[in-house]
Amino acid sequence: MGSRLPLFPEQGSALAGEVDTFYFFMLAVSAFFSVLIAGLVIYFAVRYRRRSENQRGEAIHGGMTLEIAWMVIPFFLTMIMFFWSAKLFVRISRPPDDAMEIYAVGKQWMWKLQHKEGQREINELHIPLGQAVRLKMTSEDVIHSFYVPVFRTKMDVLPGRYTTTWFKPTKTGKFHLFCAEYCGTKHSGMIGWVHVMEPNEYQAWLAGGAEEGTLATRGSKLFQDLACINCHRPDGKGRGPSLEGLFGDRIDLEDGEKAVVDEGYLRESILSPQARLAKGYPPIMPTFQGLVTEDQLLQLIEYIKNTEKKTKPGAAPAAKR
């Protein structure tokens, strides 16, 4: 039997400390009110106990001032809670611009992680200390949830969509990674480790694997193998638009609307090309639903993200993350 009795989780990120501070505030408020209520209930119960069979309570019906007080005071307290936690929430939801990106795919019952440099891991995630990391996540099947308690972050991983989470580790070591959303039989086996390493060790680790090349190279290979290149020629002379430097652009659609090219848009364009047509092109692109895996999809996206606008004359190369 494990004899350790931890009562409080380690703090593995800067945000963890801030979440804990807020938690302590909440605990203090809760303790105050619990003790207040329990104290008053016990005191009144004893002090005003029934002393004779026919005794009745006093005719007190209420008190405006008191009742207003205990509506207004809790209201102000809850507003402090609301704004304080909202501030944290916005920060938890907004990755910083300098975050490095890693792709995660959840499937029953494992986590697959792909680094841009090409390393792929299962149920392990290696990241450097002090560097903000942004995870772009999706699921191959049901809903999962990426949860690292020491970072105090959690984000659901949805099929058919990309969601994002981020953290900036402040402590080296090996930390639990859990799937927090119930996902079927081996839900509790969908766990792993986050390894936070010194940056130089991380570089050494990165140099270790990746025989197959970076994600983008693999994406570019897929781009040829799947014959995307036949229609999407870099010179723009194919039957489809050139995808060079497309990422981040605001483009015109056939139906007059506009769309921003992000991961979600690229994903949709490949899986259901007819959903939003690029302006001026016929609806001839076949769907690749079922032909590419979630991992490959991410590789294709990574490839498209890494292309430069070189063929569109006059266009400045888009800034790359």
Place this chain on the structure above:
Amino acid sequence: MITAREEKLNYLTADYGVKSWLLTVDHKRIALLYLATITLFFFLGGAFAVLIRLELLTPAGDLVQSQTYNKLFTMHGVIMVFFFLIPAVPAVLGNFLVPLMIGARDLAFPRLNLASWYIFVIGGTLSILAAILGGVDTGWTFYTPYSSTYSNTYVMITAVGIFITGFASILTGLNFIVTIHRMRAPGLTWFRMPLFIWANYAASLIMVLGTPVVAVTILLVGVERAFGLCIFNPNCGGDPVLFQHLFWFYSHPAVYIMILPTMGVISELVAACTRKQIFGYKLVAMASVAIAVLGFLVWGHHLFVSGQSVYAGLVFSFLSYAVGIPSAVKVFNWTATLYKGANTYQTPMLYAFGFIGLFTIGGLTGLMLAATGLDVHVHDTYFVVAHFHYIMVGGAIMGYLGGMHFWWPKMTGRMYPELPAKLSALVIFVGFNLTFFPQFLLGYLGMPRRYHAYPEEFQVLNVMSTAGASVLAFGYALPMFYFVWSLRYGQRVGNNPWGAKGLEWLTSSPPPTHNFDVTPIVTEPAYAYAAEEGAEIVHT
């Protein structure tokens, strides 16, 4: 000459035989039918809980297999939520008391009332059938696309069972609303109604307005499973998160179906045991309605990390805090009622104290979950499990049992034995805290819910929780025995053993089939205990 044998007939002795029970349209008998049925469900759901706690004694998943474990917590949740907690207070205590408390002879639609019980039994039977056939493993929340596409257990039968049971709830709610509007005794104005009636009225609004939504949602899951339509399945254009919105649109308010009538019970207990008007009666009555209305606007607090927009999260967080205020108000008002009361420590009051304690902790931790930035960490962990057990099990069952003790003499004409009853209240309170308080710690440490196996460092707290659960189980079993015992050996009581106010105490115990020999006329506000509180008194 009236001898003991020719005693006045009451609703229990008016007729004998199975048929007289199965075809009864008497709200009091139907309440007892419900009581028997949900007690069965409670012990069934409890048995699943025992197995869950035993499995969690050790970190490895060694007692049962993963899928069995998943089925256990699913069926525990389904049975406890849909077949025990939701019907407990309204269908048992509400059914029994609503007509009695407003001076009516029965509910507005007695046959509909009986129909609701049959519907409930059919739904319940289907769900049990699903369990016998092999069970269902989706969690009581049935999240898609797992439930609609991936699970290969008996989702359909369970879903149909819940779908059908929903109608029982709708009919009960409808019946209460019409009864409360149309059948109050002369002189019983809205603001003279007991708070239990207000609370059931508010809960009925939720039952009538909310239940159809979950019925449709479950139907959609069924349709997707049966015909492969794409509603929630993203591979063909569906939206899995849509399900969560629809599900919680009902299931958050459903918490108030459990807790509002229970709060009504607590108001009655506190008033009777302090012999005092509830402090700020009107505010408490209005708080019930406010909770029912606001409760419909907060479902998104279950989706802070589900991919809903950050702004939506903030709005739902704000509204969740708003709905917390009327609940807090009630706790303060009950506490204030004790001031200068004629307070007793009889069993119902002990249960009411227990309720206030557990509900306060449940409510305060609810404020932590409504805090967006903190919920990200504790969402889907044992913190949430602990929180909702404090509200729905600690709170709701404390209140339900308190009410059962308080009205037991009215229902049966006999008193339960005081000493074991006091013991049960104490054991349940202690056992409950031992079981669920460690789960708050586990949750903040990061133990996810619905885990069959877990890392070793969580073991000590889990063992503590399981140890507590065995105390709790003893506490819950105790009333079963002495209630049954008291049916035969309990001391006989008169109309009003507590010296309590309220129309139900004017009639005999047990009441005659038609409740009142003469229709009572109400001339005073609710809980007019103090001597000078005559008919004319008008106050806040």
